Amino acid sequence: MGIDLEKVDRIIEKYGNDATLCLELLQEINGTFRYLPREALVRVAEKNRTPLSQLYAMATFYKSFNLTPRGEHEVCVCMGTACHVRGAPRILERAEEILGIRAGETSADGKYTLQTVNCLGACALGPLVTVDGQYHGKLNTARVEKLLRRSPDEDAQEHN
Ligand code: FES
Structure with missing residues (x-):
């Protein structure tokens, strides 16, 4: 599926052909599409x-x-040593089953990206998962199921 090149053009116009603003320009494209589509980079290369x-x-x-x-939502399972010894591999396996993707992948509906990290800096809370940056600690497979089967938007509301 192609991307909306008009959006890319608007961003290019906003920053103009100023090489010192190239990083900001790419950041805005990355923020708009949640990644840097090749078509967008080609467009920037041509126009600028x-x-x-x-x-x-x-x-x-x-x-x-x-x-x-x-994905619209980013799920990150900590696989660092402290989380690993407390069951992170089972948490990851369950998350992969629930979301239907492997670590490093994005679901076909574009809703979730699942990834792993080596330490989230809160080892005492392990095993630990973040959803859109929100920390969920001391998880077990039942809790991860509850967490991922509900909409992350409900989750965000609960934290507000
Ligand atoms: S090892 Fe998981 S937070 Fe440090």
């Missing part, structure tokens, strides 16, 4: 006469950019 290779170099250098589509 910037080599595509240079844009890809920036996109791969900065970790905040994604080159593959991301």
Whole structure:
């Protein structure tokens, strides 16, 4: 499915052809589409006469950019040592079953991206999962099921 190039054009117009604003321009595209679609990078390269290779170099250098589509909601399972010994592998397995994807993938409906990290910096709470940055600690498979089977939007409301 193609992307809305008009949105890309509006962003390009906003930043103009100023090389010093190229990073901001890419950040806004990444924020708009939740990743940097190739079509968008090609469009920026054409309109701003910037080599595509240079844009890809920036996109791969900065970790905040994604080159593959991301889901609306990001589920992150900590697989660090402290979480691992407290059952993180079972949590990940259950999350993969519930979401129907493997770690590193995005669901076909574009709702979820599942990933793993090595430590979320709250080891005492392990096993730990974040959903859109919200921490959910001391999980077991039943709790992860409850967490992922309900909408993350309900979850966000509960935390507000
Ligand atoms: S190992 Fe999971 S939060 Fe540190």
